[in-house]
Amino acid sequence: MKHRVVVVGAGFAGLQLVQGLKGAGCDITLIDQRNHHLFQPLLYQVATTLLATSEIAWPIRRVMRSREDVTTLLATVTGVDRVAREVVLDSGTRIPFDTLVVATGARHAYFGNDHWEADAPGLKTLEDATTIRRRLLLAFERAELTDDEAEREAQLTFAVVGAGATGVELAGIIAELAHRILPREFRHIDTHRARVLLIEAGPRILPAFREDLADYATRALERRGVEVLTGVPVTDCTAEGIMLGDKPIPSRTIIWAAGVQASPASQWLDAEADRAGRVKVTDTLALPDDPAIFVLGDTANVESGGRQVPGIAPAAKQQGKYAARLIRSRLDGKAARAPFHYRHMGDLATIGQNAAIIDFGRFQMKGLLAWWVWGIAHIYFLIGGRSRLMVSISWLWSYLSGQNSARLITQKETLRR
Amino acid sequence: MKHRVVVVGAGFAGLQLVQGLKGAGCDITLIDQRNHHLFQPLLYQVATTLLATSEIAWPIRRVMRSREDVTTLLATVTGVDRVAREVVLDSGTRIPFDTLVVATGARHAYFGNDHWEADAPGLKTLEDATTIRRRLLLAFERAELTDDEAEREAQLTFAVVGAGATGVELAGIIAELAHRILPREFRHIDTHRARVLLIEAGPRILPAFREDLADYATRALERRGVEVLTGVPVTDCTAEGIMLGDKPIPSRTIIWAAGVQASPASQWLDAEADRAGRVKVTDTLALPDDPAIFVLGDTANVESGGRQVPGIAPAAKQQGKYAARLIRSRLDGKAARAPFHYRHMGDLATIGQNAAIIDFGRFQMKGLLAWWVWGIAHIYFLIGGRSRLMVSISWLWSYLSGQNSARLITQKETLRR
Structure with missing residues (x-):
């Protein structure tokens, strides 16, 4: 029987992990409570009318359509049965696993309010x-x-x-x-x-x-x-x-x-968490008492080089990539791999039109040039040619015309509060 | 004091009317309960994942931004005071008018169910x-x-x-x-x-x-x-x-x-309506007992050449254009205009990729060529270069890749009914 990998969460960490297991001969089940992968770094532009929702979100099924080894499920996980080695869905269905990857992200936190x-x-x-x-x-x-x-x-x-x-x-x-x-x-x-x-x-x-x-x-x-x-x-x-x-x-x-609060993964797993709800994992990103259960991305409290790994997209992707390689090594019966090492690529933020800052550690950029580098980097990281084209056009249009394109008020909410 | 025109509804009829009053020196108030004009003929493509919401809807304010004579209000009309000559909003605010144009469209109807x-x-x-x-x-x-x-x-x-x-x-x-x-x-x-x-x-x-x-x-x-x-x-x-x-x-x-049912305009106006709720208007598109109150588009029961004018976008536009000219004539003190005459341009529908039908009356088209004509005609009628570009790309992309672009499940609804 094939090695069964269940991945909960199709964010940056989860998708990268599934990508890293391509051709590994596993039987992968990818579970998410939404039907789309979301490019969170640009979400603020949807909130502020610059981009349309469909420009930064992709149906998970479509991303996985040519991966015959991946079954995508739109479902909500309610728990993990670590003894029976099964993930429990809200429908009561149980999905058995040999290796489990939990990468369910975080929500905003109000510090007790x-x-x-x-x-x-x-x-x-x-x-x-x-x-x-x-x-x-x-x-x-x-x-x-x-x-x-x-x-x-x-x-x-x-x-x-x-x-x-x-x-x-x-x-x-x-x-x-x-x-x-x-x-x-x-x-x-x-x-x-x-x-x-x-x-x-x-x-x-x-x-x-x-x-x-x-x-x-x-x-x-x-x-x-x-x-x-x-x-x-x-x-x-x-x-x-x-x-x-x-x-x-x-x-x-x-x-x-x-502020953010990690998803309830620590409760599902009955695992130790930090104050923000992030599960404490080993330097191989697994639970201390179970090397076949990985916790990745914003859901995990990971250290690298004595410092906390930040909750950003590149860190989640590196973790997904690392865990995929580790799983492959185990399946091939190879020796244990080196611990996870986080490589910080830099921090970037836009302030508005023609102004951004980039901190690469070794050198810094700011202003107009940083803004263009920021834009090109983000377009590069989008999934698929269509999104790249559409986001490029939306940005260029906004830049040249001074008009944002997604200024719709939708869904019911009374006008008077 | 300027002649005050209040327009309720920013659909095809309402927008065309406001456009027709450009430079007429009126004081126009355009009221809609949504912040966007919607290109309804392509709405079914949003429902079926081909197009994104922002590709077929435009903020009314943006469309009107250079029209200093137009005040746009996002508000719900609850009635019309024909004696005081005022439109009543749900906030209680009253907007006085000299000429009133009601073009509030229709909803679907369930024939008593x-x-x-x-x-x-x-x-x-x-x-x-x-x-x-x-x-x-x-x-x-x-x-x-x-x-x-x-x-x-x-x-x-x-x-x-x-x-x-x-x-x-x-x-x-x-x-x-x-x-x-x-x-x-x-x-x-x-x-x-x-x-x-x-x-x-x-x-x-x-x-x-x-x-x-x-x-x-x-x-x-x-x-x-x-x-x-x-x-x-x-x-x-x-x-x-x-x-x-x-x-x-x-x-x-x-x-x-x-089936469709007209908006409750006949109740606001205390005017005679047909079974579908459409207000019966004269051949100048006004109420029989009040030539300064116009009812246009899907809200009106209009006859032309002895036949009922259909509830389609070109008919609504022609009515808006006619009413604008009539209002201008009156302001200029000119003689009464000829009655409204509807010119039917044809009917068209797509069946799916590479298949459409067009009935121009004098001649007909079907199949691949009709499909291209249908597509080009619809792109032509969209507002603004950005929408034309975006819809063209979405269609071309879908045509070439076999993938629809707007396959997002959003808003809360439990997965299990």
């Missing part, structure tokens, strides 16, 4: 992105309709919480939307007056980057009209607004980009 | 299209997951009710999806075995077309694996399936393309 989520949604799925897009666009519509000056100001105040790369990128585009793209379209309000707040509890924005790049980013954001607030703790989020320390700021649109 | 809607959704909005897309794709996923042969068959039975152009086009693409695009992607089911039923109560499909074209369409559909059933009344739609006369057919995906 989960009730903030309704008023301060995070950004992890396509639905999150269309929810944020709808709220952003509705805020301008509501401001246009109201005669109440205080309400208008609250509708035109946008608060982004957390100044990592995602928070910076969101704030930058929202400011461009308000100050560059929308002004000509409204008759009662001046969208130039919209306030965009980028709120960070830590001492500075972009802690993963060198300080001079973060300084450049702060200046670039401020030039675009973003108010950058550092060392400011968020103490409450409600439908009325956001509380910074003991200062209330009326705001109808809050976006949460401040 | 509105409870069928949950199990047999129709196709009028972007949400309708993504709902149908989700159900179509989930049916294949559920079939792949189940071990129950009867359930699998019900999941793989797709019923399209109504064989006008929309029903024919839907059935054609669903058959292509099942028989040409998806087969390689599933491991447990053979999607070739999927049944696609096109159900028509009348004696033949495509009553608007010449009989030889309808015969050609029937053969083209059957070649693609569609079962065409005519003279068959639908007597019930439930979550279990569809009842044809007294014969139950288990089916988990029913799509309603059988």
Whole structure:
């Protein structure tokens, strides 16, 4: 019988692992609760009307269509039976495995304030992105309709919480939307007056980057009209607004980009997790007491060279690649492989049109050239020629015409909150 | 004071009217309950994964951005005060008018069986299209997951009710999806075995077309694996399936393309309506007792040359153009214009790749050439170069690669019904 590999999660780690097992003669089952793989690094551009949903998501089945050794299942995992060696689905069906790979990613975390989520949604799925897009666009519509000056100001105040790369990128585009793209379209309000707040509890924005790049980013954001607030703790989020320390700021649109919590994989596996819910794995990315169960990507707490491996796409891909090679070595009966070693390729973030920062460690880039390098790198990493072409056209069109292409308000939500 | 024109509905009729009033010196308010104009003739392609939502919808504000004389409002109209000459919004706000244009379109109708809607959704909005897309794709996923042969068959039975152009086009693409695009992607089911039923109560499909074209369409559909059933009344739609006369057919995906009901404009206006809810207007497209209130498009019951004007995009556009000219004539104090005359340009429908029918009245086309003419005509009618480019690429890509690009399942709906 063929060696049965069950992979839960078709993100960067899961897909890379399946790709690495091509031709290995395994019987692979790839399970995800969504029908699409999502290119999360560009999700913020869907939330801010630059890209359409279908430009950064691909049906997992289609990606796997020529892999006869892979069975794709759209299903929700509810647990893992480690004794019987089976994954349990919500339908009750059990999928047996010889090797299990769990790479189920993370959700946003509210540090014990989960009730903030309704008023301060995070950004992890396509639905999150269309929810944020709808709220952003509705805020301008509501401001246009109201005669109440205080309400208008609250509708035109946008608060982004957390100044990592995602928070910076969101704030930058929202400011461009308000100050560059929308002004000509409204008759009662001046969208130039919209306030965009980028709120960070830590001492500075972009802690993963060198300080001079973060300084450049702060200046670039401020030039675009973003108010950058550092060392400011968020103490409450409600439908009325956001509380910074003991200062209330009326705001109808809050976006949460401040923290992540791993998926419940540690509970399924009854395995030790860190505070963020990430499963602690060995240097071969497996459970300490079970070398045939791997945990990869944002779901895993991995160290390399004495440092925590960051929760970014290149790290997840490297882990998927490593685990695939390890599984192949075992099947071939070869000696144990060297432990996982993470190679950091660099950090990059856009601030807005013509401005990005790239920190390669050895050297840095910023400004226009960095922005082009950022764009070309991201197009390169998309799946398939069609997405590359479509995203390129959307970006070029937006660049040349000053118009974003995906400004649709869809799904029911009453106009009046 | 400027002449105040209030336009309710930014469909084909409404937009054409506003365009016709360019430079007329009016103060125009354009009200719609959605933020986008929708190119409805291609909506079925969004429902069947060929096109993305943003490719056939445009923010109304953006279309109107250079028209300083137009104020766009995203709002829901709840009534019209004909005495005070004001349109009433759901917020309670009242918008005064000198001339009122109501062009609010139609919804699908169930002929007294509105409870069928949950199990047999129709196709009028972007949400309708993504709902149908989700159900179509989930049916294949559920079939792949189940071990129950009867359930699998019900999941793989797709019923399209109504064989006008929309029903024919839907059935054609669903058959292509099942028989040409998806087969390689599933491991447990053979999607070739999927049944696609096109159900028509009348004696033949495509009553608007010449009989030889309808015969050609029937053969083209059957070649693609569609079962065409005519003279068959639908007597019930439930979550279990569809009842044809007294014969139950288990089916988990029913799509309603059988009838339309006009929006509640006749109630707002306290005006006489026909059985389908369409307001009866004079030959100048106005209310019989109020020449300053126009009703256009699918909301109106209009006759021209002794025949009912059909509810299609070119007819709505011609009405918008006529009403704009009439309003301009009145403002200029010119003599009354000739009554509205509808010029029928023809009927067209696609059956699937390489097959379409066009009935220009004087001559007819079918097959490959008609399909290309159909495609080029539709690209021509899209708004803006970006949409034309994107839709062209999506179609070409699908044609050359055999892959549809918008196969995403989004929004929450549990996998198990």
